[in-house]
Amino acid sequence: MKSSTYTLLRLGPHHFAHLRAVAEGLDVGAAAERYLGIEHGHQAVTAHRVVVEGLRAIARRRGDRDWRLIGLLIRAPEAGAKPTLEDFVAARELDGWSEAEVLEMYAEAHPEDQRAQRRTRLRLRQLELLKQLEQASSETPQLTDRLDGWLAPEMAQRLERTGLLLLGDLHDQIQQGGRWWSGIPAIGQTKAQRLRDHLYALLPHLAERKRHFAAAVASTTAESRAGVSSSLTPSPPLPCPPLLAQLPTCWSLSPRRTPAPLKPGYWPALAHQPPLKPICVKAVVC
Secondary structure, three states: OOOOOOOOOOOOHHHHHHHHHHHOOOOHHHHHHHHOOOOOHHHHHHHHHHHHHHHHHHHHHHOOOOHHHOOOOOOOOOOOOOOOHHHHHHHHOOOOOOHHHHHHHHHHHOOOOHHHHHHHHHHHHHHHHHHHHHHHHOOOOOOOOEHHHOOOHHHHHHHHHOOOOEHHHHHHHHHOOOOOOOOOOOOOHHHHHHHHHHHHHHOHHHHHHHHHHHHHHHHHHHHHHHHHHHHOOOOOOOOOOHHHHHOOOEEOOOOOOOOEEOOOOHHHHHOOOOOOOHHHOOOOOO
Protein backbone atom coordinates (compact mmCIF):
# COMPACT_ATOMS: atom_id res chain seq x y z
CA MET A 1 0.00 0.00 0.00
CA LYS A 2 1.38 3.39 -0.88
CA SER A 3 1.92 5.74 1.98
CA SER A 4 -0.49 8.37 0.63
CA THR A 5 -3.45 6.16 -0.33
CA TYR A 6 -6.17 4.26 1.47
CA THR A 7 -9.10 2.71 -0.34
CA LEU A 8 -12.52 2.16 1.22
CA LEU A 9 -13.54 -0.95 -0.69
CA ARG A 10 -16.30 -2.38 1.47
CA LEU A 11 -17.78 -1.06 4.69
CA GLY A 12 -17.28 -3.49 7.55
CA PRO A 13 -17.67 -3.54 11.35
CA HIS A 14 -14.00 -2.64 11.77
CA HIS A 15 -14.59 0.80 10.19
CA PHE A 16 -17.27 1.59 12.75
CA ALA A 17 -15.10 0.21 15.55
CA HIS A 18 -12.39 2.63 14.44
CA LEU A 19 -14.72 5.64 14.54
CA ARG A 20 -16.22 4.63 17.89
CA ALA A 21 -12.74 4.29 19.37
CA VAL A 22 -11.83 7.77 18.13
CA ALA A 23 -15.12 9.17 19.47
CA GLU A 24 -14.33 7.65 22.87
CA GLY A 25 -10.97 9.42 22.95
CA LEU A 26 -8.49 6.94 21.43
CA ASP A 27 -5.77 8.52 19.31
CA VAL A 28 -6.49 8.42 15.57
CA GLY A 29 -3.15 6.75 14.83
CA ALA A 30 -3.62 4.02 17.42
CA ALA A 31 -7.20 3.37 16.28
CA ALA A 32 -6.18 3.20 12.61
CA GLU A 33 -3.38 0.73 13.33
CA ARG A 34 -5.73 -1.44 15.36
CA TYR A 35 -8.78 -1.46 13.10
CA LEU A 36 -7.89 -0.27 9.59
CA GLY A 37 -4.90 -2.46 8.80
CA ILE A 38 -2.54 0.33 7.75
CA GLU A 39 1.07 -0.66 7.11
CA HIS A 40 2.67 2.57 8.32
CA GLY A 41 1.73 4.97 11.09
CA HIS A 42 1.81 8.02 8.83
CA GLN A 43 -1.09 6.55 6.83
CA ALA A 44 -3.45 6.93 9.80
CA VAL A 45 -4.68 10.45 9.00
CA THR A 46 -5.39 9.59 5.36
CA ALA A 47 -7.15 6.33 6.26
CA HIS A 48 -9.25 8.07 8.90
CA ARG A 49 -10.29 10.80 6.47
CA VAL A 50 -11.27 8.28 3.78
CA VAL A 51 -13.48 6.36 6.22
CA VAL A 52 -15.08 9.57 7.50
CA GLU A 53 -15.82 10.85 4.00
CA GLY A 54 -17.25 7.51 2.90
CA LEU A 55 -19.60 7.31 5.89
CA ARG A 56 -20.65 10.93 5.55
CA ALA A 57 -21.60 10.29 1.94
CA ILE A 58 -23.75 7.34 3.00
CA ALA A 59 -25.39 9.40 5.76
CA ARG A 60 -26.18 12.23 3.35
CA ARG A 61 -27.79 9.81 0.90
CA ARG A 62 -29.89 8.47 3.76
CA GLY A 63 -30.97 11.99 4.67
CA ASP A 64 -29.40 11.95 8.15
CA ARG A 65 -29.22 15.55 9.34
CA ASP A 66 -26.41 14.72 11.77
CA TRP A 67 -24.02 13.52 9.05
CA ARG A 68 -21.50 16.25 9.97
CA LEU A 69 -21.04 14.61 13.39
CA ILE A 70 -19.28 11.63 11.77
CA GLY A 71 -15.59 11.97 12.45
CA LEU A 72 -16.05 15.14 14.48
CA LEU A 73 -13.76 15.17 17.51
CA ILE A 74 -15.93 16.04 20.48
CA ARG A 75 -14.04 16.29 23.71
CA ALA A 76 -15.62 14.49 26.60
CA PRO A 77 -16.47 16.81 29.50
CA GLU A 78 -13.87 16.70 32.20
CA ALA A 79 -14.93 15.20 35.45
CA GLY A 80 -15.47 18.04 37.90
CA ALA A 81 -14.87 18.09 41.60
CA LYS A 82 -18.53 18.44 42.48
CA PRO A 83 -19.48 16.89 45.80
CA THR A 84 -22.44 14.61 46.08
CA LEU A 85 -25.65 16.07 47.44
CA GLU A 86 -25.21 14.11 50.68
CA ASP A 87 -21.67 15.44 51.16
CA PHE A 88 -22.91 18.96 50.41
CA VAL A 89 -25.62 18.69 53.07
CA ALA A 90 -23.16 17.31 55.62
CA ALA A 91 -20.55 19.98 54.88
CA ARG A 92 -23.06 22.84 55.13
CA GLU A 93 -24.95 21.29 58.07
CA LEU A 94 -28.27 21.53 56.24
CA ASP A 95 -30.03 18.60 57.87
CA GLY A 96 -32.98 20.73 58.93
CA TRP A 97 -33.54 22.34 55.54
CA SER A 98 -36.15 21.20 53.04
CA GLU A 99 -35.16 19.30 49.91
CA ALA A 100 -36.15 22.21 47.63
CA GLU A 101 -33.99 24.64 49.61
CA VAL A 102 -31.03 22.24 49.59
CA LEU A 103 -31.30 21.75 45.82
CA GLU A 104 -31.48 25.49 45.24
CA MET A 105 -28.37 26.13 47.32
CA TYR A 106 -26.54 23.24 45.63
CA ALA A 107 -27.34 24.64 42.17
CA GLU A 108 -26.08 28.08 43.21
CA ALA A 109 -22.85 26.66 44.64
CA HIS A 110 -22.19 24.28 41.73
CA PRO A 111 -23.83 25.58 38.52
CA GLU A 112 -24.12 23.26 35.55
CA ASP A 113 -21.63 23.65 32.70
CA GLN A 114 -23.83 24.29 29.68
CA ARG A 115 -21.01 23.63 27.24
CA ALA A 116 -20.20 20.29 28.86
CA GLN A 117 -23.84 19.28 28.65
CA ARG A 118 -23.96 20.21 24.97
CA ARG A 119 -20.81 18.18 24.23
CA THR A 120 -22.30 15.19 25.98
CA ARG A 121 -25.48 15.42 23.91
CA LEU A 122 -23.49 15.71 20.68
CA ARG A 123 -21.35 12.67 21.50
CA LEU A 124 -24.45 10.61 22.24
CA ARG A 125 -26.00 11.65 18.91
CA GLN A 126 -22.72 10.83 17.15
CA LEU A 127 -22.53 7.32 18.63
CA GLU A 128 -26.21 6.69 17.90
CA LEU A 129 -25.72 7.69 14.24
CA LEU A 130 -22.74 5.32 13.93
CA LYS A 131 -24.87 2.53 15.39
CA GLN A 132 -27.67 3.17 12.89
CA LEU A 133 -25.28 3.32 9.93
CA GLU A 134 -23.58 0.10 10.97
CA GLN A 135 -26.89 -1.73 11.17
CA ALA A 136 -27.94 -0.41 7.76
CA SER A 137 -24.72 -0.41 5.74
CA SER A 138 -22.12 -2.69 7.30
CA GLU A 139 -21.15 -5.98 5.64
CA THR A 140 -19.90 -8.89 7.69
CA PRO A 141 -16.66 -10.32 6.25
CA GLN A 142 -16.64 -14.06 5.55
CA LEU A 143 -13.82 -16.54 5.15
CA THR A 144 -14.97 -17.11 1.58
CA ASP A 145 -14.56 -13.41 0.64
CA ARG A 146 -11.72 -12.42 -1.67
CA LEU A 147 -8.79 -10.59 -0.15
CA ASP A 148 -9.04 -7.72 -2.62
CA GLY A 149 -12.48 -6.91 -1.22
CA TRP A 150 -11.16 -6.15 2.27
CA LEU A 151 -7.44 -5.41 1.98
CA ALA A 152 -5.59 -2.65 0.22
CA PRO A 153 -4.95 -3.46 -3.46
CA GLU A 154 -1.15 -3.63 -3.06
CA MET A 155 -1.37 -5.97 -0.06
CA ALA A 156 -3.97 -8.17 -1.75
CA GLN A 157 -1.78 -8.45 -4.85
CA ARG A 158 1.24 -9.53 -2.80
CA LEU A 159 -0.81 -12.25 -1.13
CA GLU A 160 -2.41 -13.36 -4.40
CA ARG A 161 1.02 -13.83 -5.97
CA THR A 162 1.75 -16.42 -3.27
CA GLY A 163 -1.52 -18.27 -3.92
CA LEU A 164 -3.64 -16.69 -1.18
CA LEU A 165 -6.93 -15.53 -2.69
CA LEU A 166 -9.50 -15.65 0.14
CA LEU A 167 -9.66 -14.48 3.74
CA GLY A 168 -9.84 -18.16 4.65
CA ASP A 169 -6.57 -18.81 2.79
CA LEU A 170 -4.85 -16.09 4.80
CA HIS A 171 -6.30 -17.45 8.02
CA ASP A 172 -5.02 -20.96 7.23
CA GLN A 173 -1.59 -19.53 6.46
CA ILE A 174 -1.49 -17.75 9.82
CA GLN A 175 -2.65 -20.87 11.65
CA GLN A 176 0.48 -22.69 10.46
CA GLY A 177 2.40 -20.68 13.03
CA GLY A 178 6.11 -19.99 12.99
CA ARG A 179 7.32 -17.58 10.33
CA TRP A 180 4.18 -17.99 8.25
CA TRP A 181 4.95 -14.75 6.38
CA SER A 182 8.38 -15.83 5.12
CA GLY A 183 7.11 -16.63 1.61
CA ILE A 184 5.28 -13.31 1.15
CA PRO A 185 7.35 -10.56 -0.49
CA ALA A 186 7.96 -7.25 1.34
CA ILE A 187 6.42 -8.47 4.59
CA GLY A 188 8.46 -8.76 7.76
CA GLN A 189 7.50 -9.63 11.29
CA THR A 190 6.01 -6.20 12.10
CA LYS A 191 3.82 -6.04 8.99
CA ALA A 192 2.84 -9.67 9.49
CA GLN A 193 1.68 -8.87 13.01
CA ARG A 194 -0.41 -5.95 11.74
CA LEU A 195 -1.87 -8.08 8.96
CA ARG A 196 -2.85 -10.78 11.45
CA ASP A 197 -4.42 -8.21 13.79
CA HIS A 198 -6.34 -6.71 10.87
CA LEU A 199 -7.67 -10.13 9.87
CA TYR A 200 -8.92 -10.71 13.41
CA ALA A 201 -10.49 -7.23 13.38
CA LEU A 202 -12.33 -8.26 10.22
CA LEU A 203 -13.30 -11.63 11.69
CA PRO A 204 -13.55 -11.09 15.45
CA HIS A 205 -15.23 -14.46 16.00
CA LEU A 206 -11.98 -16.16 14.94
CA ALA A 207 -10.01 -14.25 17.54
CA GLU A 208 -12.59 -15.15 20.19
CA ARG A 209 -12.48 -18.82 19.20
CA LYS A 210 -8.68 -18.75 19.34
CA ARG A 211 -8.75 -17.28 22.86
CA HIS A 212 -11.19 -19.96 24.02
CA PHE A 213 -9.02 -22.69 22.49
CA ALA A 214 -5.86 -21.30 24.11
CA ALA A 215 -7.63 -21.14 27.49
CA ALA A 216 -8.84 -24.74 27.11
CA VAL A 217 -5.35 -25.95 26.20
CA ALA A 218 -3.83 -24.12 29.16
CA SER A 219 -6.42 -25.60 31.53
CA THR A 220 -5.88 -29.13 30.18
CA THR A 221 -2.10 -28.77 30.45
CA ALA A 222 -2.37 -27.58 34.04
CA GLU A 223 -4.62 -30.51 34.96
CA SER A 224 -2.26 -32.99 33.26
CA ARG A 225 0.72 -31.59 35.12
CA ALA A 226 -1.17 -31.81 38.39
CA GLY A 227 -2.05 -35.45 37.65
CA VAL A 228 1.54 -36.37 36.82
CA SER A 229 2.78 -34.63 39.95
CA SER A 230 0.36 -36.55 42.16
CA SER A 231 1.26 -39.86 40.47
CA LEU A 232 4.95 -39.27 41.19
CA THR A 233 4.35 -38.73 44.91
CA PRO A 234 5.92 -41.71 46.72
CA SER A 235 3.43 -43.99 48.43
CA PRO A 236 3.87 -44.69 52.14
CA PRO A 237 5.70 -47.97 52.86
CA LEU A 238 3.52 -51.00 53.36
CA PRO A 239 3.50 -52.44 56.88
CA CYS A 240 5.50 -55.58 57.37
CA PRO A 241 3.25 -58.68 57.71
CA PRO A 242 3.23 -60.14 61.21
CA LEU A 243 4.63 -63.42 59.92
CA LEU A 244 7.72 -61.86 58.35
CA ALA A 245 8.24 -59.67 61.38
CA GLN A 246 8.74 -62.80 63.51
CA LEU A 247 10.88 -64.80 61.09
CA PRO A 248 14.29 -63.68 62.45
CA THR A 249 13.51 -65.21 65.86
CA CYS A 250 11.73 -68.46 65.13
CA TRP A 251 11.07 -70.15 61.78
CA SER A 252 11.39 -73.39 59.83
CA LEU A 253 11.68 -74.24 56.15
CA SER A 254 10.80 -77.93 56.35
CA PRO A 255 7.57 -79.60 57.41
CA ARG A 256 9.59 -82.46 58.92
CA ARG A 257 11.83 -80.22 61.00
CA THR A 258 10.80 -78.97 64.45
CA PRO A 259 10.84 -75.18 64.70
CA ALA A 260 13.82 -74.02 66.70
CA PRO A 261 15.37 -70.65 67.56
CA LEU A 262 17.97 -69.45 65.13
CA LYS A 263 21.55 -69.23 66.32
CA PRO A 264 23.74 -66.16 65.80
CA GLY A 265 25.46 -66.32 62.43
CA TYR A 266 22.89 -68.72 61.03
CA TRP A 267 21.86 -66.52 58.11
CA PRO A 268 24.95 -67.30 55.93
CA ALA A 269 24.40 -71.00 56.50
CA LEU A 270 21.01 -70.85 54.83
CA ALA A 271 22.68 -70.35 51.47
CA HIS A 272 24.14 -73.88 51.71
CA GLN A 273 20.91 -75.67 52.53
CA PRO A 274 19.68 -78.16 49.90
CA PRO A 275 16.91 -76.90 47.60
CA LEU A 276 13.40 -77.47 48.92
CA LYS A 277 10.35 -78.54 47.00
CA PRO A 278 7.92 -75.65 46.54
CA ILE A 279 5.01 -77.66 47.88
CA CYS A 280 6.87 -78.39 51.11
CA VAL A 281 7.84 -74.86 51.99
CA LYS A 282 6.12 -73.64 55.14
CA ALA A 283 6.81 -71.03 57.72
CA VAL A 284 5.73 -71.56 61.29
CA VAL A 285 5.49 -68.89 63.89
CA CYS A 286 6.41 -69.84 67.43
